[in-house]
Amino acid sequence: MSTFTDAVVVVTGGATGIGLALAREAAARGARVMIADVEDARTAVESLRADGATVDWSQTDTSDYSQVKKLTEATIERFGAVNVVCNNAGVGVAGALQDVDPDEAKRLFDVNVLGMFHVIHAFAPLLKEAAARGEPAYILNTGSEHSLGVPPHVMPMSTYTASKYAALGLTDTARRDLKDFGVGVSLLTPGWVRTERISALLAADPHAAAAIAPFAQEPAEVAAAAFDGVLKGTAVIATNPHSRAFAMEHARDLMADIQALPLLDGPNDHAHDGTGDASRCPFSQG
Template structure:
C-alpha cells in the first residue's frame, strides 16, 4: 500500500494564533490529516474550542496559553508538544493584532507600535523559539516544516483594498522574516513556506461584512472560505512551496509589483562574473564584508 503523501499521521504540529481565524483553520486541517496539534493563543476560550473541535473529530490536540512576544511561554508550547506527543515536525506561525486601517499619517503611533510588536517581533520571536526544535527534528531524519501566515499584503500594496498602511507594513515584514528564515535554515532540512491569502471568511471578516452592505459588496466576491485556505496552506507546506498564494485576485498587482522591482534592478549595469559578490549560490564566502567580522 502506498503511503498517502497528504496525511500527517504520527506527526506533531504547533500552531500559534490557533484560537480563531486562519490559525484555527490550519490547526483543524492539520488535526484532520492525522497530526497531533498543540494550539496556542492568548484567547484561552477560543483555543479550547479549537482543541475540542479537533478531538471531537477524532484527532489529538492540546492547548497552551502563549503570547508570541513571550519567549518563555513559547518554549512551553514546544515542551508541551514534545512531552505529550513527540518531536515537533510542523510549526505554524499565525499572529493577529488590530486592524491597521488608515493612511500612514492617520495612524495613532502607539497603536502602530503595539501592532508591530505582535506582527513583526512576535513572528520573529516565534521562529527564534521554534527553530531549534525543528532543526533537531530534521537532524533525526524526520520531516520538519515552518509555515508563516502572511497575506497578500506580504507581496505588495493591494490596490483593491482600503488603505491599511500599518497592517500592510507589518505583513510585508513577514516576507522578510520568511526569506531570512529560508536562508538561515538552509542545509538544516527545515523547509519554510509563506502563506499569502487575500480576504478570508474568518469570524472577524464576517463581522465586517455584516456591518455594512457596501463592505459586503466589496469583500464577498473575493473572499475565500477558511477551510479552503487552510487546505491550500497545508498542501503548500507539504509540497515545500516558497510562497503559497491562494486567491487569483492578487495576481495582477503582485506581478506588477515584481515587474517594477525587476525594471529598476535591470537598469543597473552588468558587471563581470568575477565581481559578483552574491551569485545566488548561497556561498557566504563570496560576500566582500563577511571576512571582516
C-alpha cells in the first residue's frame, strides 16, 4: 500500500489530542474514518466533515470488550470494511508506584493495556479478512517514548511507563501472531506532544512549560510520521529526537546485561541469538 485512498481507518481515542490528529491525517490522505472515544466526538466529526472528510463516530470505552465489539459492528455497518486500526485510546497518571492510588492505577491499566488488547482481539478477524482480499491491513498501537525506557523526567509517571512498556509487548506479539495473515503491526512512540491537555498545562505552569515546551512536538507532526511509518512497515515509529539518548542508553544497558550470560556448551549455543538453528532449541515451537 502506498496511499490510504478509500481505506477505512478506525481511531480510538480520536476525539482530541493525538487521536484527532491521526484521524485528520488519515482523512487528508483519502481515508474514510471511524472515530471511537469514551467522550463525545461530535465536535471533532463536525470539524473533519467541514474539511471534506468522510467520517463517523461511535462512543466507546475500550476497557469494556463488549463496547469494542459494538465498535467493530458499527464500523462494518457504516463503511463495510476495516483496513487500519489506530489503537490510540489511553490515559495518564503521574506519581511513583508507591504513591499512586490503586484505583487510578487499575483504571490506567484497564484502558492502556487491557483496552489495547481488546481492540487488537476484536479487530484482528476483520483485518485478516481485508488482507485476504488483497486490501491493506494494519494496526498502529500508540505507545510512547515511555515504551523505549524510563524517560529522565523530574515527575515520575511510573504506572503510565509500565503500561507503555506493555504496549511494546502487545505490539511485538501481535506482529508475530498476525504476520502470516498479512496484517502489519507498528508501535508509535512519541515524546511530549502539544495536545489540548499538555497545552493547558504549559499555559498554567511556567515550570512545566520550561521543562516540556522545548521538546514538545505538534500533534500533526506526530500523525504524519505515524502514517509514513505504517506505509514503510516500520516496527517502532519514534518521532522525537529527544527520545534518542535515554532510549539508546536503555537498549545498551539491556544488551550488556544479556550479553553477560554465558553461552551454552552444545550445538544450540546460538539458537536464540540469530546465528544458530532456533528450530533445535528445546523452547522452540513447531
